[in-house]
Amino acid sequence: MSDNHDDRERDDSDVNSIFSGRSTTTAPTEWSVSQGTGSETDSDLMSVMSSVYDSTHSISSSVLNYHFENGRRYHAYHEGKYIMPNDVQEQNKLMLVHLCYELVLDGRLHLAPLNDPQDALDIGTGRGDWAIDFAEKFPSTQVIGTDLSPIQPLWVPPNLTFEIDDAEDEWIYGTQFDFIHTRTLCGGIRDWPKFHKQAYNNLRPGGWIEMHENEAWFQREDGTCPKWTKLFLEKLDEASIMSGNRLNVAGDQKQHMLDAGFVNVHDEVFKLPLSTWHDDPRMKEIGRIRGLAMNQGVEGYSLALYTRYLNWNSSDVRDLLAKVRQEFNDVQNRMYITVHIVYGQRPEDKSEVLDKMADSLSTQVDEIAAQVKQLEASQDALSRAERLRLVQSLESLTQKLKDPKxxxxxxxxxxxxxxxxxxxxxxxxxxxxxxxxxxxxxxxxxxxxxxxxxxxxxxxxxxxxxxxxxxxxxxxxxxxxxxxxxxGHEVDFLKLCCDEIFVNTSRLPEYFRTVGGRDSNSVSDNLFTWGNGKLGSNFFEIVSSDPRRIKQFDIAMSTQDHTLPVLGMYPFGEELAGVPDTDTRPLLVDIGGGRGQSLLQIKGKWPGLQGKMILQDRPMVLDSFPGLHGIEKMAHDFFTEQPVKHAHAYYIRRCLHNWTDEKCTTILKAIVPAMAPDSRVLIGEMVVPEYNSVRPGGVEDMAPYWMDHNMFTFGGRERTRTDFQSVFAAAGLKLVRVWQSEASSQAVLEARLA
Structure with missing residues (x-):
């Protein structure tokens, strides 16, 4: 590989394949420096560079006179301070890491809740990828990117400048910032308390800092580490400690922020695969790109540390790295790396907070008063969404007036x-x-x-x-x-929650002290079975052993079926109207459909639907009620292969949340062999909102949150859209649409063959 300084150069076919077709609004012109000559850069280039870099340290030949060691190129400014190279191979890795974060964050550049930032600082900007994207997204924000190496492109958004600077020097930017961003600084900072205090002092009150850092440790999914990887990481940690810049400190950043005085500090943790072993398509793609980045970058992390501090020769280091690469590239090892996105806020000035609060409260009161007047003047009843929006506005107002305690x-x-x-x-x-x-x-x-x-x-x-x-x-x-x-019917469900759920979840501290802080991933070994002293049994077996408890459960479930909506989401009458071959293919199979309440509502809403409707459940359920007009009853265990072939739609309502991901995958896999190419699977469940997702009707439905609390007790779970995508993918299906209700988390998820 050439070390000529062309930081957009591609010499890796996999890297080429990933970045082909990616565009930028900045111009592609960049500068280059001949490898290892130490010669002065020509005056025209120096003139251009000086105009681009509004730098605390002016561009000079010394900054561009890079240090070469073991075939890799390193920064010249404050030479030896940072152990990572800055050559083309390293820059390829930085591009891959940037793309990986785009996928992890669904295209977002940050998690901190920014509000019209005026000034932003990107420390350790590297190639400047993040700074360029941020400057383009916020064209009115003045953005500064700093780094030890001037490897950024020359043509950038007009609101972005780059500076050559050392983040451990005193910060003298001449302004305070609304947002400070860093990425992969671990290994480059010796004094973290000083760094965070400088960041705090250089933020405006109310400003945010956000750090994207990965742990310098990767492992198998089961927590173990292959032989050569374990040796490599132990030596890497030893060498980085000797250097004074320990690498494996990503998990310490939250506490450093708190110690510096930041508030609202969050540490969001992501486990990213290092190859394509993951079943979920999105995670598989993340693993492909993160694996390429690791293949590109693992030498950069280790070569200087091993040779400078452990006295290894470069050939021995590269021999070890070949074995390490082989281990993390092996999909059978199912290896991942842990990433921390830590963000926190400098507290707002108290007087400014009070002024803003007064203005905000006054505005909110006026808005609520206007809504109430409109309600009084209207002859129409409020829709559920309108009513809930008004209620939540009042609750928000109340919350702002309260002392947090x-x-x-x-x-x-x-x-x-x-x-x-x-x-x-x-x-x-x-x-x-x-x-x-x-x-x-x-x-x-x-x-x-x-x-x-x-x-x-x-x-x-x-x-x-x-x-x-x-x-x-x-x-x-x-x-x-x-x-x-x-x-109300709801009281029957409330009684069940109190008597079977809360009596156990009130013991969560004791449970965690006993078993540790593990998630609920088993229907027979969970909080409920532990609380009832019946490990090895499941919820239904335990409740069925007591006539009072099973009667209460049956009543609660029956009333729930009547109160939770079937209609208003998936338009069965439109989507299934006019489908072909209804004389030979069933129209709709309701799997685990209980007493047929869903099919009865569908038939009542769309009486003209043509085709056979089949109700499947356990024999004891189907035998408990007489036949239903126009609906065929069929005994079936949904863990076994689906006997009805080529139905236009297979419908499962309010069943999957009772089961673990593994069991849900089994249920769905039992349907897949029966499906025709145009068959669809319809799943009626709550969908837990994800960060920044749109809330149906503009209201926050609390039901999925307390229902997930309930499900945790006995091994089930409510799921996000992303969770459902993973379960579908594991079963050979793909999510094609979520049909959401007007103002709740209730939805029908439509999946097809992958």
Whole structure:
């Protein structure tokens, strides 16, 4: 490989294949320096360079007079300070790393919640890829990129300048920043507390810092490390410690930020495959690119450290690296590297915060008042989305007015209210309060057999919070909210959650002390089976052993089926109308469809749909109710191969969230052999929102969050779109569309053969 300084040069076919077709709005003209000559750069080039680099250190021949060692090229400014080379091979790696982050972050350049930044700083900018993209995305932001090596392109967005600088020197930029970004600085900073304090002091109040760093350690999926990789990483860590610039410090950055005074500090952790072993297509592509980057870059990380501090010769280092590459390129090893994206905020100036809060509150109050006036003037009832948007606006206003510490006591208030109400329902207290008028605690005690004093004590918080009305001394009346606990189907589900879920999740600290902080990935070894002393059994087996518990479960599930929507998402009547061969191919198979409530709603909404509809479930379920007009009942275990071939649609509603990813993959794989090329699989489930995803109806539906809490208890889970994509891919399917409800997380996910 030539070390001529053309930082866009490609000499690797895989790199070429990845970057072909990628465009930039900046011009491609760049500068180059002859390898190792040490000669002065011509005056025209120096003139251009000086105009581009608004630098704290002016461009001179000494900066361009690179150091060459073991066939690799290193920076000249503050020579020897940084162990990474700056030649074409290293620059190829930097491009691949930049592309990898684009994929990991779905095209985003940062996770910090920026608000119209005016000045941004990119420390250790390298080739300048991130700085260029950021400057193009924020054309009104003045962006500075700094590095020890002047390897950036010459033609860049007009709001971007590059400076040759050492981040460990005193920072003298002449301005404060709204955003400071760094990437792969580990191994280049000796004094991290000083670095973070300088970053803090150079940010405006309210500004953000964000660091993208990977751990200098990679391993198999099971946590083990192959022989040569383990040796390599141990020696690498030893050498970097000897150099004074330890590499493996990515996991320390959150604490450094906190120590420097940053607030709202987050450490988002990503595990990235180092080859194409992952089943998910997106992760497979990330693994391909990250693996190429590692193949390009692993020598850069180690060559200087091994030869300078461990006294290895370069040929021995390269021999070891060949073995290491072989190990992480082997898909059977399933190796990954851990990346930390750590971001935090300098606290806003208190007086500015109060001024902004006053302005913000005033504006929000005006907006809410306008919505209320519009509601009063309108003759139409609010839609669910409109009502929830207004409610959440009021809740947001309340949240801003509260002291943050009040949130702790809000949790206690809510928990106490919930469990007091559950106790009163068990005692039949709400059921014995007249629907109009009041009743005393004494009379309630006589009707229910409960102590008068326990009724008084449990009712206190429920009257203060407005669930019941206190109409006299220890005298109670219903409100519309308390009547919902008597008239609504939802109360059956609430009872189940209290009696089977919360009784166990309240023991989470004890559970984690016992088993460690592991996720719930087994239907027979989880919080519920542990809490019931029945490891090895599953939720359904445990609940079925007690007639009271299984009856409560059946009632709760039956009422849930009636309250959660079937319609309003996937348009069965439009999508399945006019499909071919309905005389020989079934139209719709409802797998695990219970008592047929979904098919009945679909037939009722679109009575003209042509084709056979089949309801599948366990025999004991199908035998519990008479036949349904126009619907064929068929006993089937969805873990076994689907017997109905070439149906136009296979529908599974509210089943997958009960099972682990492995079990869900088995369920879906059982359908795939039965599918025709145009068959579709329709999954009715909640979809957990992801970062910055659009919320249906502009409202935050809380149901997927507390439902996932429930599912965690017994080994199930609610899933994000990305989670569903992974499960589909593992089964040989691909997600083609998510059909979302108007104002909730309920959705139908449509998948086809991959």
């Amino acid at each position: 009040d949130a702790i006591f809000d949790h206690l208030t809510n928990a106490s209210s919930l469990f007091n109400m559950r106790g009163l329902l068990e005692l039949d207290v709400p059921q014995n309060i007249p629907r109009s008028g009041g009743i005393s605690a004494t009379d309630l005690a006589a009707k229910t057999g409960a102590d008068r004093s326990v009724i008084v004590r449990l009712m206190r918080i429920l009257t203060v919070t407005g669930i019941f009305e206190l109409v006299g001394p220890d005298e109670y009346a219903h409100t519309p909210y308390s009547l919902a606990y008597i008239d």
